[in-house]
Amino acid sequence: MSRVVERAAKTASSLTERRRATARRVAAFMALTLASAGCAAQGAPALAARGGADPGTGAGAPAPAARGGADGADAGASAAAEPIFREAESLAGRYRVIGVQLFVLDQAAEAGAAGGRGAARRAALEAEAARLRAGVAAAYAALVDAPALRAAEQRPRALLALARALQDSGDARGAEARLRQLALEHPASGEAAEAYLALADLAFAAGRLDEAVIACDGALRGAAGAPLRKRALYVKSWSLRGLGGRSATEGAMRALRAIVQLGPARAGSLEATIDEAAERELVELYAAHGDLAQARAFFAGAGERAGPRLLGEVEARAARRGRPEPPDRPAL
Numbered sequence: 001m002s003r004v005v006e007r008a009a010k011t012a013s014s015l016t017e018r019r020r021a022t023a024r025r026v027a028a029f030m031a032l033t034l035a036s037a038g039c040a041a042q043g044a045p046a047l048a049a050r051g052g053a054d055p056g057t058g059a060g061a062p063a064p065a066a067r068g069g070a071d072g073a074d075a076g077a078s079a080a081a082e083p084i085f086r087e088a089e090s091l092a093g094r095y096r097v098i099g100v101q102l103f104v105l106d107q108a109a110e111a112g113a114a115g116g117r118g119a120a121r122r123a124a125l126e127a128e129a130a131r132l133r134a135g136v137a138a139a140y141a142a143l144v145d146a147p148a149l150r151a152a153e154q155r156p157r158a159l160l161a162l163a164r165a166l167q168d169s170g171d172a173r174g175a176e177a178r179l180r181q182l183a184l185e186h187p188a189s190g191e192a193a194e195a196y197l198a199l200a201d202l203a204f205a206a207g208r209l210d211e212a213v214i215a216c217d218g219a220l221r222g223a224a225g226a227p228l229r230k231r232a233l234y235v236k237s238w239s240l241r242g243l244g245g246r247s248a249t250e251g252a253m254r255a256l257r258a259i260v261q262l263g264p265a266r267a268g269s270l271e272a273t274i275d276e277a278a279e280r281e282l283v284e285l286y287a288a289h290g291d292l293a294q295a296r297a298f299f300a301g302a303g304e305r306a307g308p309r310l311l312g313e314v315e316a317r318a319a320r321r322g323r324p325e326p327p328d329r330p331a332l
Contacts, residue, residue, distance in 0.1 A: 073151055073152065073153035074151035074152065077148060077149050077150070077151045077152040078151075078152045078153045078154060080148065080149060080152070081143050081146075081149045081152035081153075081154045081155070081158075082154065084139065084142055084143045084146075084149075085143055085152075085154040085157070085158060087139055088136060088139035088140045088142075088143065088158065088161070089161075091132055091135045091136045091139055092136045092161060092165070094132055095129060095132040095133060095136055098125050098128055098129045098132065099129070101125055102122065102125050102126070102129065105118055105121065105122050105125070133165060133168060133169050134169075136161075136165045137162060137165040137166060137169065140158045140159075140161050140162035140165065141162055143155065143158045144158050144159050144162055144178075155186065156182060156186040156189035156190075156191040156192070157191055159178055159179075159181060159182040159185075159186070159191065159195075160179075160182055160191045160194055160195060160198075162178050163175045163176075163178035163179045163182065163195070163198065164198075166178060167198075167202075172202060175198075175202070176199065176202055179195040179196075179198050179199050179202075180195075180199065182195040183195045183196055183199070183218065192218075193218075193219045193220075193224040193228055193232075194219075194228065196215050196216070196218035196219035196232070197215070197216070197219040197228060197231060197232050197235070199211075199215040199218070200212045200213075200215035200216045200218075200219065200232065200235050200236070200239070201235065203215055203239075204235055204238070204239055209239040209240075209242045209243050210239075210243065212235060212236070212239040213236055213239045213240060213243070216232045216233070216235055216236035216239065217236070219232040220232050220233070220236075226262050226263075226265070226271070227265065227269075227270075227271045229258075229262065230259050230262060230265065230271045230274050230275070230278075231270070231271070231274065233255045233256070233258050233259045233278075234255070234256075234259060234274050234277070234278060236251075236252075236255045237252040237253075237255040237256050237259075237278075237281070238252075240252035240255065241285075246289075249285065249289050250289075252285060253282060253285050253286055253289070253290065253298075256278045256279075256281055256282040256285065257282060257298070257299075257301055257302050259274060259275065259278040260275070260278055260279055260282065260302045260303065260306050260307075260310070261301065261302055261303050263303070263305065264305075279306065279310060282302075282310060283310055283313045283314055283317070286298070286299075286314050287314050287317040287318060287321075290314070292314075292315075292318055295311055295314055295315065296311060299311040299314070
């Protein structure tokens with residue numbers, strides 16, 4: 001199992017970042033991209049089942065909840081929460097800016113352009129980052145834990161942001177507790193799907209692969225757009241591969257096929273990297289473990305765009321595997 005986790009971490013490090021030494025790089029990337037692109041586009045959710053139903057697009061799926069909406073949101077509570085939420089967001093924005101500055105210093109150090117002043121600057125920024133990180137967590141917690149603000153529409157967003165702040169500070173257990181609270185108390189919110197995916201990342205990183213699969217299914221049942229669904233399906237595929245066994249391997253192949261079925265992502269995005277990896281890994285897995293007699297029907301489920309091409313790659317691999325090895329020297 002450790003080899004599976006190691007390979008998955010290398011393939012999808014943006015999904016399951018586990019090394020504290022690169023945390024600032026991830027924070028900078030998030031600050032530069034997610035702020036403008038959003039964490040997850042909205043779309044029709046899908047129902048994924050461990051080793052069971054196809055996790056692709058399902059008919060009759062429930063409509064996504066509005067972004068940031070809370071079940072039974074109260075206008076008065078939302079108005080009271082707004083200044084607290086804006087203050088927390090302001091602190092979080094300042095923290096992200098420092099993350100970008102630290103990232104620039106890291107790049108300069110790698111290029112050999114950082115001197116003594118760079119080290120002093122880094123120390124000052126790291127101290128400010130630690131102060132702001134604590135302030136961000138406290139500000140979001142003030143909103144989340146106020147009984148009078150439980151019905152505020154900002155609460156799901158604040159819970160998700162609080163969980164991320166706790167995780168960034170190294171408190172994985174606290175982050176996990178807040179993510180579970182979000183999923184339990186605001187199941188119809190758009191943030192619930194993000195919470196389940198974050199729980200899947202934490203479980204996968206800790207080697208709790210059964211839990212990771214269940215959390216991925218939770219993300220896929222929620223208000224997940226195509227980008228988030230691809231990330232959840234990819235983590236699910238690796239978790240199932242780590243569990244091993246025929247049923248889990250078949251489930252992993254279905255998860256990868258569902259990624260392909262969703263269609264190509266924007267070039268250069270994280271999801272485009274997942275698309276490429278999913279196609280490659282699906283061919284490898286099916287060629288090694290799939291039923292060639294059922295290959296045509298299986299890859300028809302990948303869609304008209306990619307299905308025939310992937311089927312051809314699997315059949316070509318099977319043909320090469322069936323050929324006799326060439327002799328070391330010409331036969332006389």
